[in-house]
Amino acid sequence: MSFRYFRPLIGHPFKGVLFTAKFLAFAHLCLEYGYSTAPAAGPSMLPTFDILGDWVLVSKRHRYGRDVSVGDLVAYSIPINEDLGVKRVLGLPGDYVMIDTPESGSEAMIQVPQGHCWIVGDNLTASRDSRLFGPVPLALIRGKVIAKIKPFAEFKWIENPLKRPDHQ
Amino acid sequence: MAFASRLWGRARARATATAASQSKSAFARQFTNYLIRYVSWLPPLIWFNTYVAQVTFINGPSMYPFLNSTYNESTKRDLCLVYKLYAQQNLERGMCVTFRSPTDPDKIVVKRIVGLEGDIVRTKPPYPNEYIRVPEGHIWVEGDGDKSRDSNYYGPISARLVTGQITHILLPFSKAGRVRWWEHQHRTGIQRAA
Numbered sequence: 001m002s003f004r005y006f007r008p009l010i011g012h013p014f015k016g017v018l019f020t021a022k023f024l025a026f027a028h029l030c031l032e033y034g035y036s037t038a039p040a041a042g043p044s045m046l047p048t049f050d051i052l053g054d055w056v057l058v059s060k061r062h063r064y065g066r067d068v069s070v071g072d073l074v075a076y077s078i079p080i081n082e083d084l085g086v087k088r089v090l091g092l093p094g095d096y097v098m099i100d101t102p103e104s105g106s107e108a109m110i111q112v113p114q115g116h117c118w119i120v121g122d123n124l125t126a127s128r129d130s131r132l133f134g135p136v137p138l139a140l141i142r143g144k145v146i147a148k149i150k151p152f153a154e155f156k157w158i159e160n161p162l163k164r165p166d167h168q
Numbered sequence: 169m170a171f172a173s174r175l176w177g178r179a180r181a182r183a184t185a186t187a188a189s190q191s192k193s194a195f196a197r198q199f200t201n202y203l204i205r206y207v208s209w210l211p212p213l214i215w216f217n218t219y220v221a222q223v224t225f226i227n228g229p230s231m232y233p234f235l236n237s238t239y240n241e242s243t244k245r246d247l248c249l250v251y252k253l254y255a256q257q258n259l260e261r262g263m264c265v266t267f268r269s270p271t272d273p274d275k276i277v278v279k280r281i282v283g284l285e286g287d288i289v290r291t292k293p294p295y296p297n298e299y300i301r302v303p304e305g306h307i308w309v310e311g312d313g314d315k316s317r318d319s320n321y322y323g324p325i326s327a328r329l330v331t332g333q334i335t336h337i338l339l340p341f342s343k344a345g346r347v348r349w350w351e352h353q354h355r356t357g358i359q360r361a362a
Contacts, residue, residue: 019176025211032218064273079326080305113322115271133303139268139329 033060037149038075038142040086044121044128048073048158049086055150056086056158058143065117065138070095071162073145076119080133086145087129091118093138100131110135117141179204222250223338224266230311230318231264231278235334237343247339248278250332259284259307259327261360262352264334267309270322276331279318280352283308285327286361292320300324310355 040049040056058075062068070089078085091097091112100106101124112118116135121127130136147157226246229239235246250266261281269275283289283302290299302308306324310316319325337343
């Protein structure tokens, strides 16, 4: 490595700007199609995530609900506002799910429509989820939560808790 | 700036060095150089297409007669400019928008916004209820043509699904120009919320 590799850049501010733009675009590509992080705030996922300060690692390979299965945690765009949410998938297209909380007394069920999924929080009493805004289009799913990364001391991989009976 | 130039210099030095050590041919060195020069433009291009603007062909008859006016006479398709910057904001009735289909997340479809949140819409046949109030954060979309699978089929859609707005028609030349959505004749049966 010698100075001649720097020479085209020094004295050409435009090239520096261009390089920065290309680098930022590449970083953005990695965050959009590879892995990214998201905050898991609020009481809706309480036993799994704390109310404040927890961050999760999101795999964007599962964007638009690709290879997502029942029991997975997903990061999704909340259909009725501008925010991002983290919830658990309870039903995929064709599944029958309960519309209301079991304690409510209602036992009405709904079949999740084509291209949608049913999403609920782990803390049913303090969660605004599909029980409020109905089935969520798979197109709004940003990715699957694969690990809790913050606080660092509590790092853990997140696995689907549902297991086949014959795997025990 | 200095850091960026150092990185760039190191990457180029390494690329040329490995190419030279492996084959020592001028071809390999030149090839790697060109690869770095052109492939590094891909990420900005993808970013631009996802967040700023995209040129795309329109498939199918759902916006007939506005788009693909000759869909039953020829295989020609209209070429449109889709503007994607802040596409989910300032949505208005009459706009042509692209969005991810709620029934198939891998498909992007083009429809016209008929109702915004709070509007009461008189629906068309496949929909089970005669009237519906468009919920919070949702829009009611319909195609201009008869052959359209739209909100009358799958209900109001979340505005978060919107990916872009069709602002210009580029081809055919006879129709080319700005999409004057604000001059669109709205259909009857919409009671506006505001």
